[in-house]
Amino acid sequence: MAKSSSKKHTQPGSPENQAKRRDEKARHAARRRHKRIAVIGAVVVLIALGLGATIAAVERSEDRVHDLTAVGQGVPAVVQVHDTTCPVCSELRANIERIEDDFSDDQLVIRVADIHTDAGERFARRYTTQRRVTLLFLDGEGEITDIQTGLQTAAQLKDSFESHAAAPE
Numbered sequence: 786m787a788k789s790s791s792k793k794h795t796q797p798g799s800p801e802n803q804a805k806r807r808d809e810k811a812r813h814a815a816r817r818r819h820k821r822i823a824v825i826g827a828v829v830v831l832i833a834l835g836l837g838a839t840i841a842a843v844e845r846s847e848d849r850v851h852d853l854t855a856v857g858q859g860v861p862a863v864v865q866v867h868d869t870t871c872p873v874c875s876e877l878r879a880n881i882e883r884i885e886d887d888f889s890d891d892q893l894v895i896r897v898a899d900i901h902t903d904a905g906e907r908f909a910r911r912y913t914t915q916r917r918v919t920l921l922f923l924d925g926e927g928e929i930t931d932i933q934t935g936l937q938t939a940a941q942l943k944d945s946f947e948s949h950a951a952a953p954e
Contacts, residue, residue, distance in 0.1 A: 853908050855894045857927020861949055862894035866909045866919040869901055873918050873936050883939040884946065893950040922949050 856862045865881060868874045878897065885895045898921075899905035912921050912929060922931035922945075930952070933945065 851897055851899060851902070851905070853896055853898060853904055855890065856896060856908075856923055857925070858894075859925045860891060860894050861925055861930075861952065862896065862921075862923045862927070863946055863949060864896045864898050864908065864912075864921045864923065866913060866921065867897045867899050867905070869899060871918065877918055877920075877936055880937065880939040880942055884943045887943065888946060888950065893946055895946070920945075924952075 853864065856864060865874075865878060867878055881895065888895060897905070898908040900909050909919075912923075913919060913932060918934055918936060920933040920937075921929060922933070924930050931949070937945070
């Protein structure tokens, strides 16, 4: 005697089998879409976090470079009197940025006195009448030892900065 099965047998090409395959494909496609959305979301979050961290680091660096309170605290300093509307000043600033990582703050304080800020204007007024393309070289006590004007290459700046950092107090 043959066993009877409670399972309903369907033919491979039957409408019921086709509906099951369509449902299975739709579920599989939905899972792929959800995975893609999750991956894209994770990538967006990582990019946003990285961008946020980069912006925060740049802001901290900008705050540090504009912190003129470090001048006259026992370490020689070079301060660029900087006008953000002056293309030559901006080019000088870019050349300084190329070399400033070669000097630590305990070796040479490198700062910017932006004349469009109150602190920068006060600093510039205190030390010079020049407002453009000016570098102030100060000793550890905050006294002017040299003033240089004009555009300089990164190599020229590095030589000047090294000499100033090595100068006896």
